[in-house]
Amino acid sequence: MSGLNSTSVTDVKSSIFFYHPAGELPPLTISNLMQRYSVPFKHSIPLDWSIYYQLIDGQLKLVVNGTPLGERAIAPISIDLISMLKYHLRQNYSIKREPFFKALGLSGNERISVVDATCGMAQDSMLILSVGAIVTSYERSNILIPLILDGVERMRNGLSQEVGSERAASILERFQFCPADLFQMSSNSQVGQLERPQVIYLDPMYSSQSGRHKAQSNIRMRLLQQILAPQDDENQLLVWAQRYALKRVVVKRALRADPLGGVTPHHTHCGKSTRYDVYC
Numbered sequence: 001m002s003g004l005n006s007t008s009v010t011d012v013k014s015s016i017f018f019y020h021p022a023g024e025l026p027p028l029t030i031s032n033l034m035q036r037y038s039v040p041f042k043h044s045i046p047l048d049w050s051i052y053y054q055l056i057d058g059q060l061k062l063v064v065n066g067t068p069l070g071e072r073a074i075a076p077i078s079i080d081l082i083s084m085l086k087y088h089l090r091q092n093y094s095i096k097r098e099p100f101f102k103a104l105g106l107s108g109n110e111r112i113s114v115v116d117a118t119c120g121m122a123q124d125s126m127l128i129l130s131v132g133a134i135v136t137s138y139e140r141s142n143i144l145i146p147l148i149l150d151g152v153e154r155m156r157n158g159l160s161q162e163v164g165s166e167r168a169a170s171i172l173e174r175f176q177f178c179p180a181d182l183f184q185m186s187s188n189s190q191v192g193q194l195e196r197p198q199v200i201y202l203d204p205m206y207s208s209q210s211g212r213h214k215a216q217s218n219i220r221m222r223l224l225q226q227i228l229a230p231q232d233d234e235n236q237l238l239v240w241a242q243r244y245a246l247k248r249v250v251v252k253r254a255l256r257a258d259p260l261g262g263v264t265p266h267h268t269h270c271g272k273s274t275r276y277d278v279y280c
C-alpha cells in the first residue's frame, strides 16, 4: 500500500491493539499497561496496514504492518532508555561548549532541575539526564506513553548492570516520567502543587512551517507526526512555561524556523541544523 491519507490514519490510530500469539501469556507488567491504556489484545494481524504493539526481545514495540508512507517499511519503534543513556555517557560532552547545554544554562557543577514538557521518544530527556540534571519528563500521547513506561521499567530494572549500581542510583533518583499533558495539568492547577523547575524545555511537534524538511527526511518522524495528537497549543504552552519556570524556557526549533508563537527569544544558541531559543 502506498500513500497515507488522513482517514486511514484516523482508523488505524483508533484501532491500535496489542498482538501476541495465541497460547503465549505476556508478562503481567505488559498486560497491566495495555489494560490501563485500554489497548485490546489480538492473536492475529489484519491484512491491511495496521499499527500494533508487540513484545519483541523483551521490549514493547510499536509495529507498523505494511508500508503506509510509500514502499519503505518502518522499523518497529521502542524506547530504549538504557541504550540512549549509555550512548550519551560515553560521549564526554563539553557542557560549556554544546549549544543545547549552553541554552539550558547547565554549568556542570550544580544540579539544575529541568522539566522536559514534550518528552516524545525521550531522546532529549536522556541527553539532559546524562549530564547531571534533575529531569522530569511529560508526555501526553497515549500511543507513546506505554512505550515510554516500558522503557522506564526496563531502565529501573537493568541500568545498574550496564553502568554500575552507584551511577545507576544517581541517574534513577534524578529522573521522573509523568504520563500527562502538562498544559492540561497546568490549567487544572495540579502543576501548581509541584515544585517549580529552574528550566522548562519545549520541543513541540514538528509543524508544517518549522519542521517540514526534518520530518520528511525521517520516515519514523513522519509516521509519529501523523499518529500523534495535532499540536495546536504550543504557543500557550510557551506562555505558561515562561510564567512557571524559575530561570528560563528553552525551545528547540529548526535552524531557520520562526520563533515559537512569533515571540522573540532573549537569546539563541545554534547547532548545525537546530536552534535553541532561550526565554528568561
Ligand SMILES: C[S@@+](CC[C@H](N)C(=O)[O-])C[C@H]1O[C@@H](n2cnc3c(N)ncnc32)[C@H](O)[C@@H]1O
Binding pocket: 117, 118, 119, 120, 121, 122, 123, 124, 125, 138, 139, 140, 141, 144, 180, 181, 182, 183, 184, 203, 204, 205, 206, 228, 229, 231, 237
Ligand atoms: C517533537 S516530539 C519531542 C521529541 C523529543 N524531544 C525527543 O527527544 O524524543 C513532541 C512530543 O511532545 C508531546 N507533547 C506536546 N505537547 C505536550 C504537552 N502539553 N504535554 C505533554 N506532552 C506534549 C507530543 O505528544 C510529542 O510526543
